[in-house]
Amino acid sequence: MSTKKQKITVAVTGLNNIDSPGPGIPVIRALKESTAFEVRIIGLSYETLEPGLYMHDLVDKSYQIPMPSVGTQPLLERLHYIHQQEKLDVIIPNFDAELHNFIKVADILKNAYNIATFLPTQKQFESRHKSVLYEFGKENGVKVPFAKMVFSPNDIYQLGSEFTYPVAVKGKYYDAQIASTPEQAVNYFYKISAKWGLPVIIQEFVSGNEVNVTAVGDGEGNCMGAVPMRKLYITDKGKAWAGISLADEKLVEIAQTVIANSKWKGGCELEFIKSKDGEYYLLEMNPRFPAWVYLAVGCGQNHPEALVKMALGKKVKPFKDYEVGKMFIRYSYDQIVNLSEFEKISTTGEL
Amino acid sequence: MRTEVRTTANMNINKNIAISETGFVFNPLTGDSFNTNRVGQEILRQLQKGASIDDLYKHLTDTFSVDKATAEKDLADFFMVLKSYQILIEV
Numbered sequence: 001m002s003t004k005k006q007k008i009t010v011a012v013t014g015l016n017n018i019d020s021p022g023p024g025i026p027v028i029r030a031l032k033e034s035t036a037f038e039v040r041i042i043g044l045s046y047e048t049l050e051p052g053l054y055m056h057d058l059v060d061k062s063y064q065i066p067m068p069s070v071g072t073q074p075l076l077e078r079l080h081y082i083h084q085q086e087k088l089d090v091i092i093p094n095f096d097a098e099l100h101n102f103i104k105v106a107d108i109l110k111n112a113y114n115i116a117t118f119l120p121t122q123k124q125f126e127s128r129h130k131s132v133l134y135e136f137g138k139e140n141g142v143k144v145p146f147a148k149m150v151f152s153p154n155d156i157y158q159l160g161s162e163f164t165y166p167v168a169v170k171g172k173y174y175d176a177q178i179a180s181t182p183e184q185a186v187n188y189f190y191k192i193s194a195k196w197g198l199p200v201i202i203q204e205f206v207s208g209n210e211v212n213v214t215a216v217g218d219g220e221g222n223c224m225g226a227v228p229m230r231k232l233y234i235t236d237k238g239k240a241w242a243g244i245s246l247a248d249e250k251l252v253e254i255a256q257t258v259i260a261n262s263k264w265k266g267g268c269e270l271e272f273i274k275s276k277d278g279e280y281y282l283l284e285m286n287p288r289f290p291a292w293v294y295l296a297v298g299c300g301q302n303h304p305e306a307l308v309k310m311a312l313g314k315k316v317k318p319f320k321d322y323e324v325g326k327m328f329i330r331y332s333y334d335q336i337v338n339l340s341e342f343e344k345i346s347t348t349g350e351l
Numbered sequence: 352m353r354t355e356v357r358t359t360a361n362m363n364i365n366k367n368i369a370i371s372e373t374g375f376v377f378n379p380l381t382g383d384s385f386n387t388n389r390v391g392q393e394i395l396r397q398l399q400k401g402a403s404i405d406d407l408y409k410h411l412t413d414t415f416s417v418d419k420a421t422a423e424k425d426l427a428d429f430f431m432v433l434k435s436y437q438i439l440i441e442v
Binding site for chain 1: 367369377379380381382
């Protein structure tokens with residue numbers, strides 16, 4: 001017996017399906033494969049060359065939205081307009097840099113427009129920032145390499161015996177370099193702070209294999225799903241171009257512990273290093289689904305669908321298992337686009 | 352859950368590894384995979400059954416018409432590869 005799917009409209013950001021891809025298109029693919037919903041997708045973009053804008057088989061209609069740096073009021077005004085046209089049911093933001101604004105307006109969206117989101121609280125969002133991840137690890141029972149924030153090159157020279165080289169030099173949002181000497185660390189400090197601002201994070205270097213987990217929490221301490229993956233092919237930007245799902249019970253248990261202890265609400269990605277002696281160190285916790293989240297769907301856990309269900313107040317059962325040894329392999333693809341489409345999104349902000 | 356089978360005096364084999372008919376070996380814990388020939392497949396299958404080093408030497412010399420010295424050398428080399436892929440784990 002077939003059950004009729006519920007028709008909903010979901011707005012999604014992160015349509016930049018490029019070599020360092022946003023998670024928007026994989027999230028949309030997951031939602032299009034939902035067994036519970038028939039989803040109309042509204043793409044929300046920041047730039048006119050985001051490839052997802054032109055993927056009309058996945059994205060039904062698109063709107064430009066204001067850059068995160070302009071704050072919440074212009075965002076609310078734009079979402080008000082889009083909602084008038086499209087009657088949005090759910091919004092899934094997929095960029096770290098925009099989450100702060102969306103978390104701030106989440107209650108207004110719900111109360112004024114009945115638009116659901118499923119986002120971490122401001123406190124949760126702040127608690128896993130790279131600059132305070134070491135403290136986050138202590139509070140949530142997971143090992144994190146020791147790290148300190150630095151605000152000037154002089155701070156690096158004063159680290160003294162707290163670190164042994166090599167160390168990882170990290171930007172507050174993005175970028176990481178391995179420095180073997182204080183001089184190299186200072187060099188990276190200048191490069192990274194010029195691009196991503198201050199502070200820069202100096203982190204203990206742990207060697208081993210990188211393993212990642214995509215997961216979703218219900219905000220009450222339950223991990224609704226978790227799939228671990230190892231990158232098999234990495235781009236020069238450090239992004240996974242291919243990966244494989246792992247049978248790593250210990251890693252899944254650690255991910256569940258982090259989500260349970262932090263009462264994480266929404267999608268997330270946990271990045272770990274598995275050291276040679278088998279210890280797991282949390283390197284980063286990204287507050288949204290990763291760009292490889294569609295692998296979880298391929299393994300039998302549709303995390304974006306589960307998130308939408310929870311956003312709409314539906315009961316969701318945690319996923320119990322997933323298929324091991326499933327791979328994803330990305331590819332690049334040249335879309336042919338008429339100038340008129342580019343003109344439309346560039347001039348009207350809609351497509 | 353026990354994920355290793357005791358095989359030799361100081362080494363265990365990861366029992367979760369998958370070996371296909373074509374000799375494709377997959378370690379689901381690490382995501383590593385590699386191809387091995389018929390002799391390699393045979394060694395891995397024997398290890399999964401819990402064969403000792405002496406059992407392996409006997410099996411190899413009986414099955415593949417090879418002398419014990421060659422079997423010992425080749426097995427030592429193959430064990431190094433298996434350890435690097437975390438198929439064999441030193442205890």
